[in-house]
Amino acid sequence: MSTLVKLTNINKIYVSGEVSLKALAGINLVVKKGEYIAIIGASGSGKSTLMNIIGLLDHPTSGIYELDGQNTAHLQEERLAEIRNQKIGFVFQSFNLLPRTSALDNVSIPLIYAGVSKPERLQRAKQALDEVGLADKLQSHPNQLSGGQQQRVAIARALVNNPELILADEPTGNLDTKSGEEIIKIFQKLNWEGKTIIMITHEANIAKHAKRIIRLKDGRIESSR
Amino acid sequence: MDFLETTQSALTAILANRMRSFLTILGIVIGVTSVILLISLVSGLQTFITSQIQGLGSNLLIVIPGRIGGARSPGGVQANRLVYQDAINLRNKLDGEADVSAAIQRNATLKYGSKTDKGAAVFGVEANYPEVISIKITEGRFFRQSEADSSKKVAVIGPTVKSNLFASGKALNQTIDVAGLKYIVIGVLGPRGAVFGIDFDNSIYVPFASAERQFGIENLNTIYISAKTAEDVKDVQKRAQGILGKRLSEDEFTVQTQEQTLSTISQITGVLTAALGGIAAISLIVGGIGIMNIMLVSVTERTREIGLRKAVGAKPSDIRNQFLIEAVTLSGIGGIIGIILGIGLSFIIGRFFTTTVPIWSVALAFSFSMLVGIIFGVAPAIRAAKLDPIEALRHE
Numbered sequence: 053m054s055t056l057v058k059l060t061n062i063n064k065i066y067v068s069g070e071v072s073l074k075a076l077a078g079i080n081l082v083v084k085k086g087e088y089i090a091i092i093g094a095s096g097s098g099k100s101t102l103m104n105i106i107g108l109l110d111h112p113t114s115g116i117y118e119l120d121g122q123n124t125a126h127l128q129e130e131r132l133a134e135i136r137n138q139k140i141g142f143v144f145q146s147f148n149l150l151p152r153t154s155a156l157d158n159v160s161i162p163l164i165y166a167g168v169s170k171p172e173r174l175q176r177a178k179q180a181l182d183e184v185g186l187a188d189k190l191q192s193h194p195n196q197l198s199g200g201q202q203q204r205v206a207i208a209r210a211l212v213n214n215p216e217l218i219l220a221d222e223p224t225g226n227l228d229t230k231s232g233e234e235i236i237k238i239f240q241k242l243n244w245e246g247k248t249i250i251m252i253t254h255e256a257n258i259a260k261h262a263k264r265i266i267r268l269k270d271g272r273i274e275s276s277r
Numbered sequence: 278m279d280f281l282e283t284t285q286s287a288l289t290a291i292l293a294n295r296m297r298s299f300l301t302i303l304g305i306v307i308g309v310t311s312v313i314l315l316i317s318l319v320s321g322l323q324t325f326i327t328s329q330i331q332g333l334g335s336n337l338l339i340v341i342p343g344r345i346g347g348a349r350s351p352g353g354v355q356a357n358r359l360v361y362q363d364a365i366n367l368r369n370k371l372d373g374e375a376d377v378s379a380a381i382q383r384n385a386t387l388k389y390g391s392k393t394d395k396g397a398a399v400f401g402v403e404a405n406y407p408e409v410i411s412i413k414i415t416e417g418r419f420f421r422q423s424e425a426d427s428s429k430k431v432a433v434i435g436p437t438v439k440s441n442l443f444a445s446g447k448a449l450n451q452t453i454d455v456a457g458l459k460y461i462v463i464g465v466l467g468p469r470g471a472v473f474g475i476d477f478d479n480s481i482y483v484p485f486a487s488a489e490r491q492f493g494i495e496n497l498n499t500i501y502i503s504a505k506t507a508e509d510v511k512d513v514q515k516r517a518q519g520i521l522g523k524r525l526s527e528d529e530f531t532v533q534t535q536e537q538t539l540s541t542i543s544q545i546t547g548v549l550t551a552a553l554g555g556i557a558a559i560s561l562i563v564g565g566i567g568i569m570n571i572m573l574v575s576v577t578e579r580t581r582e583i584g585l586r587k588a589v590g591a592k593p594s595d596i597r598n599q600f601l602i603e604a605v606t607l608s609g610i611g612g613i614i615g616i617i618l619g620i621g622l623s624f625i626i627g628r629f630f631t632t633t634v635p636i637w638s639v640a641l642a643f644s645f646s647m648l649v650g651i652i653f654g655v656a657p658a659i660r661a662a663k664l665d666p667i668e669a670l671r672h673e
């Protein structure tokens with residue numbers, strides 16, 4: 053299996069006035085294509101910072117991050133947006149769907165920025181919603197959907213441009229147990245189909261579905277198995 | 278993301294907040310409406326005056342007291358020293374080259390039975406007036422030289438005077454009271470129109486000597502000179518200046534050709550257009566500030582949306598364009614509504630005054646409103662484009 057994510061001695065320091073906070077301290081991590089990883093750790097352990105760096109939403113203070121063999125340092129904002137669009141799908145704890153916008157249109161958003169024509173966008177969005185079991189909710193707005201359904205729309209949005217990597221930040225955090233399990237099943241299915249998944253969670257029974265669990269503590273990888 | 282689609286989604290965003298959007302564009306609507314309306318009034322005024330002047334004929338020269346185009350203001354300030362003898366001098370010396378006709382004017386109250394017409398303009402003119410100025414007589418006739426010489430109390434009345442005093446009844450051969458003296462109506466003029474509430478048809482024409490005696494007038498308001506041919510106009514102007522210059526100083530009279538009158542008027546209306554248009558343009562700028570305000574609010578409200586869009590691949594330029602196009606769409610809608618209102622109002626007012634809506638004023642008002650959208654939309658759009666996606670996604 054080839055390497056998708058390679059982090060070498062990644063540090064992230066937040067400076068605020070006189071005080072500086074080391075959020076990540078010398079992270080080394082290799083993620084191969086097709087892996088399913090859960091990142092766990094207490095709040096403040098650096099999980100979200102690590103996720104933002106892998107998702108190209110944030111820059112490390114030092115260290116090298118290679119995504120799919122490409123060093124991401126010194127890339128322009130515009131180019132980073134392109135890479136996020138093509139290679140990464142985000143799933144957030146709070147879904148982040150646009151209100152007053154149908155499921156179909158919500159799922160289409162990444163394709164707009166990929167420059168896909170409108171008919172193809174709608175067709176691919178429909179297909180993605182079908183994959184998460186929402187073929188009958190195409191025109192529903194977020195406020196007409198349950199939390200679990202909203203998160204499935206968000207997963208369809210993450211999938212629609214066929215990215216290599218799915219980054220999920222506490223995807224079940226706002227859901228009841230049953231809906232959470234449904235979401236986890238979808239992630240497992242996606243992983244069987246070959247998607248690489250990195251998921252942040254603090255729930256042990258969610259993390260146990262992953263093939264590898266990485267525990268963060270104080271910005272360092274405490275254990276990996 | 279192509280322009281048309283961005284505009285579509287901008288429209289969706291605007292329609293999602295109908296009331297707020299409406300209030301936001303109100304400033305632009307009022308600005309564009311007033312630009313178009315004011316320009317249509319001024320250019321209507323210009324069209325009217327120009328057609329009046331051209332209707333008099335291009336061979337015409339007008340002598341008025343005071344100086345136009347000099348350092349001092351015309352008329353008013355200095356005493357009027359133009360007298361009937363000046364008209365006689367001109368007539369004698371320009372014989373064969375031009376016709377000369379003198380005129381005086383006063384305002385007076387006219388009465389017929391129980392009806393009155395206040396503030397009508399009484400013109401004392403010579404019998405050759407119709408040969409010098411092209412006027413249209415719809416009923417009866419103008420007075421003859423013999424009637425003028427014997428200062429007969431006869432009058433030719435304008436259509437407004439006729440309708441004020443006689444309603445739809447017969448006017449010819451009726452006796453009317455002009456500031457206390459009786460005059461017999463011998464003719465009625467065709468309509469000339471009104472502009473800005475000044476009614477050119479509320480006037481009567483009586484023999485020069487009759488008016489001179491009745492009102493005790495010593496000075497002339499106008500001497501009309503009609504050159505035989507259009508080519509002679511410049512020549513006649515120089516000669517007239519020479520003749521009048523013997524008795525009067527340079528700034529006591531002006532001999533003006535129609536061409537000069539027109540250019541004076543277009544200068545005046547040009548200044549009016551700029552002044553009124555400028556005032557209206559200020560309300561466009563105020564409208565632009567309103568748009569900027571609401572776009573800044575919108576950026577704050579939609580911070581999470583911006584963060585999400587950036588996370589899934591929107592470039593800063595995509596976000597910037599989205600908000601810029603939204604601002605321009607807002608101001609553009611305001612511009613279109615303003616154009617419709619402006620043209621509509623100008624059409625309604627056109628039933629009372631002459632109004633014309635020049636295409637350039639519509640183009641100017643619309644492009645100015647779009648420009649305002651761009652200028653005041655840029656700052657909020659750049660703010661949106663610069664948002665940090667992590668911060669934006671965390672925004673409550």
